[in-house]
Amino acid sequence: MGPLSKLNYKIISHIMGLLLMVNGGFMLLSSMVSWYYQDGVLHQMLSAGAVAVVLGGVIMFYTKNHRKEVQKREGYIIVAFGWIFMALIGTLPYIFTGAISNFTNAFFETMSGYTTTGATILTDIESIPRGVLFWRSITHWIGGMGIIVLAIAILPLLGIGGMQLFAAEAPGPGGDKLHPRITDTAKRLWLIYVGYTLAETILLKLAGMSFFDAINHSLSTLSTGGFSTKNASVAYWNDTPMIQYIIIAFMFLAGSNFVLSYFAFKRKFQKIFQDEEFKLYSILVVGLAAVAALLIYFEADVSFSSIAHPMVWGPFESAVRHSLFQVLTIITTTGFVSADYTLWTPFLTIFFFGMMFLGGCAGSTSGGIKVMRHLIMIKNGVLEFKRTLHPHAVLPVRYNRKAVPQPIVFNILGFFILYMLSFIIGVLVFSWLGLDFKTALGGAASTLGNIGPALGDLGPVDSYAYLPSAAKWWSSFLMLIGRLELFTVLILLTPFFWRNR
Known part of the structure; x- marks a missing residue:
């Protein structure tokens, strides 16, 4: 790798300009929602979109003669700074409309959107203009879409956090590849992503949601984001169980590997049933839900006190x-x-x-550590016992009947250690900024895992609005590194990344 001066700044800037233009396009789409619902912020939304499109266009024009080649170091910069630039420009609809006038709050809300965290500083969501609410949901959807591209096309090339294994299962050589070209693979997964979003919107509308609520919750569900159009979130529809069951089904799909959805549409069901990660993911969901349901049911006096209209179809069904x-x-x-x-x-x-440290499947839009990493760490741990008894035996970790290369195992172990270290530092910083122990613990786990609801003062029915400004910026940083698989951002903070070779 060449010295810092050899970095291809033009292509980095060109891609940033493209991201700004894409952002601006979605802002203009959101302005059409403002126009349709006559929410009074049409001109502000149009202005925000115009600024983003023009700024992006100018940057792209002045960097059009860039060198096409992207090296690893440039890839890291593009991924990390791409999310930051999107979050910065994404504040414009909030600021221009006055929905969130404070820049720190607007940046927090936007970063929470793009990282599909779903933590919010809004205390009265239902008073926000509909065009702004739609933009808020769109930031989730763009972020989820971007994560699919990262997982398929970018992170494997950079060697990030065990995603090479997912790449080997999906677009790599062998019978499992979707298509020989990575760009075509990403297009196919995008098509599934869009298709699921449309399907959920239609089903939620038929189940009783308004079209506006249906499309917004679909955008949030498929991106595993969590922004809602209601102050009570999905609890608003506790008296309509079918709505919640539809969201349950699509949350499960969004948390699974999108490549498996592709195989399902191609009727290659055997690939799904043989996938070890999907099997463990399914077992975890069913098993943990069963434990929770029994405890809720037998502790009904305590548990149902927090549920509005809890027993539409009976107490057991509700549990x-x-x-x-x-x-x-x-x-x-x-x-x-x-x-x-x-x-x-x-x-x-x-x-x-404890569930906040699980995460969904690799190749999904979910955050967290991911089930695949847990599975490989468990398998490696079991093998360590065997290696102790048989020190000369060759005992590779196997995943989906294939031996996992040792560097990937080390990468995953390193990721887990770095994740837990980031969590501990996150708790310490929150405590230093004045949060109580339970709130600091929950806030660090939730923002790093891109979850949203936490514990203490940041519980499921609470807002992040009352955090000190410094804590909001720290939350934004944790959301970013958690969403981008830690290494992608943290490597930029190391001196050897910028050192001449």
């Missing part, structure tokens, strides 16, 4: 529905709320806190 909903919303890092689980039993509060 099953709310446990399944809350388990999925935490594991997939979606962050919707159907009930305040911190008002259930103390055991269940800790139970849900």
Whole structure:
């Protein structure tokens, strides 16, 4: 790799300009929502979109003669700074409309959107103009879409956090590849992403949601984001169980590997049933929901006190529905709320806190550590016992009947250590900034895992509005590094990244 002066700044700037233009295009789309609903902020939304499009266009014009080649170091810069630039320009609709006039709050809300965290500083969501609410949901959808591209096309090339293994399962050589070209693979997964979004919108509309609420919740669900159009989140529809079951189904799909959805549409069901990560993911969802449902049902006096209209179809059904909903919303890092689980039993509060460290499947839009990493770490741990007894035996870790290269195993172990270290530092900084222990613990786990609801003063029915400004910026940083697989951002903070070779 060449010295710092050899960095291809033009292509970095060119891609940043493209991202700004894409952002601006979605802002203009959001302005059409303002026009349709006559929410009074049409001109402000148009102005925000115009600024983003023009600024992006100017940058692209002055960098059009760039060298096409992107090296690894440039890739890291593009990925990390791409999210930061999108968040900065994404504040414009909030600021121009006055929906969020404070820049720190606007940046927090936008970063929470793009990282599909779903943490919010808004205390009265239903008073926000509809065009702005749609933009807020769109930031989720763009972020989720971007994560698919990262997982398929960019992170494997950079060697990030075990995603090479996912690349080997999806677009790499062998019978499992979707298409020989990475760009075509990404297009196919985007098509599934868009298709699921449309399907959920239609089903939610048929189940009783307004079209506006349906499209917004679909954008949030498929991106595993969690922004809602209601102050009570999905608990607003506790008296309409079918709506919650539809969201449950699509949260499960959004938390699974999108490549498996492709195989399902191609009727290659055997590939799905043989996938070890998907099997463990399914077992975790069903098993953890069953435990929660039994505890909710037998502690009904305590548990149902936090659920409005809890027993539309009977107490047992309600216990099953709310446990399944809350388990999925935490594991997939979606962050919707159907009930305040911190008002259930103390055991269940800790139970849900532990789930914040699981995450969905690799190749999904969910955040967190990911089920695949947990699976490989467990397998490697079991093999360590065997290696102790048989020190000369060759015992590779196997995943989906294939030996996992040792560097990937080390990468995953390194990722886990770095993740837990980031969590501990996150808690310490929050405590230093004045948060109590429970709030600091939950806030660090939730923002780093891109979950949204946390513990203490940041519980499922609370807002992040009352955090000190410094804590909001720290939250934004944790959201960013958690969403981009840690290494992508943290490597930019190391001196050897910028050192001449």
